[in-house]
Amino acid sequence: MFSKKYTLGGAAALAGLGLVLASHAGVAGGPGSVGGKIVYTGKVPAPKTVSVTNDTEACGSSQKLEELIVGPGGSLANAVVWVEGVPKGEKAKKTTVTLDQVGCRYTPHVQVAGKGSKAQLLNSDAVLHNVHGVLNGKRDAFNVAMPTKGMKVKKKLRKPGLVKIGCDAGHTWMSAYIYVFDHPYYAVTDKTGKYNIPELPAGTYTLKTWHEKLGEQSQSITVDGKEDVSVTYK
Ligand SMILES: [Cu+2]
Numbered sequence: 623m624f625s626k627k628y629t630l631g632g633a634a635a636l637a638g639l640g641l642v643l644a645s646h647a648g649v650a651g652g653p654g655s656v657g658g659k660i661v662y663t664g665k666v667p668a669p670k671t672v673s674v675t676n677d678t679e680a681c682g683s684s685q686k687l688e689e690l691i692v693g694p695g696g697s698l699a700n701a702v703v704w705v706e707g708v709p710k711g712e713k714a715k716k717t718t719v720t721l722d723q724v725g726c727r728y729t730p731h732v733q734v735a736g737k738g739s740k741a742q743l744l745n746s747d748a749v750l751h752n753v754h755g756v757l758n759g760k761r762d763a764f765n766v767a768m769p770t771k772g773m774k775v776k777k778k779l780r781k782p783g784l785v786k787i788g789c790d791a792g793h794t795w796m797s798a799y800i801y802v803f804d805h806p807y808y809a810v811t812d813k814t815g816k817y818n819i820p821e822l823p824a825g826t827y828t829l830k831t832w833h834e835k836l837g838e839q840s841q842s843i844t845v846d847g848k849e850d851v852s853v854t855y856k
Contacts, residue, residue: 654847655845657850658853660816660855661854662836663696664855666690679749680725681726681793697816700732701811701833703809703817704801704803707827713805714736714782716740719800721741722746723743723747723789724747734803734809734810737779737781739778740777740778741778743768743774743777744772745773757783757784759784826844826845827842829842829851
């Protein structure tokens with residue numbers, strides 16, 4: 623029974639490989655790119671506000687959540703976009719991303735990084751924060767107490783996946799995300815909702831988007847030059 627399954631799996635894998643090779647043969651060589659706009663067409667509620675009862679001298683009396691930021695024309699900020707299934711693609715690029723804590727908020731709220739990158743954690747507040755990153759909702763990526771203003775700690779982003787960051791020091795509204803990829807084909811939208819993923823080899827792939835409130839979407843794309851692909855959340 624096991625050997626039968628194995629044989630079927632092998633045949634399917636070979637058929638899949640054949641398809642990939644065929645699609646490559648059918649398009650001119652890269653590098654191409656994919657870019658476009660992520661748009662939200664639904665109703666935009668007023669941002670949720672949380673009353674602050676502790677550390678008010680540093681954190682103020684209330685904090686607005688950043689879970690849905692929509693600009694003119696439905697431009698969706700903080701959406702992560704990536705391309706899956708690039709065969710023999712480039713390896714992840716190691717960089718350093720910075721996560722600051724200012725006025726009891728993390729900034730930036732959503733960012734992206736290649737596997738093996740470093741997260742430079744900063745505390746610009748004169749109050750105790752705790753930077754607790756959880757990978758894919760399962761295990762700690764890091765958990766650092768940052769008691770003093772000006773404190774800096776570097777942490778390596780060892781594994782791909784979504785790191786959700788929160789503060790355990792009583793600041794329940796503090797949240798940030800770092801999406802870590804094991805390839806270089808990703809982007810995050812700014813206020814304009816636009817993204818661009820350059821230097822893609824020609825081929826047919828899956829374009830995925832993620833937003834903390836609106837979830838994930840995926841679609842098939844064929845890259846054969848400069849592709850314009852926009853995504854709508856309703
Ligand atoms: Cu905090």
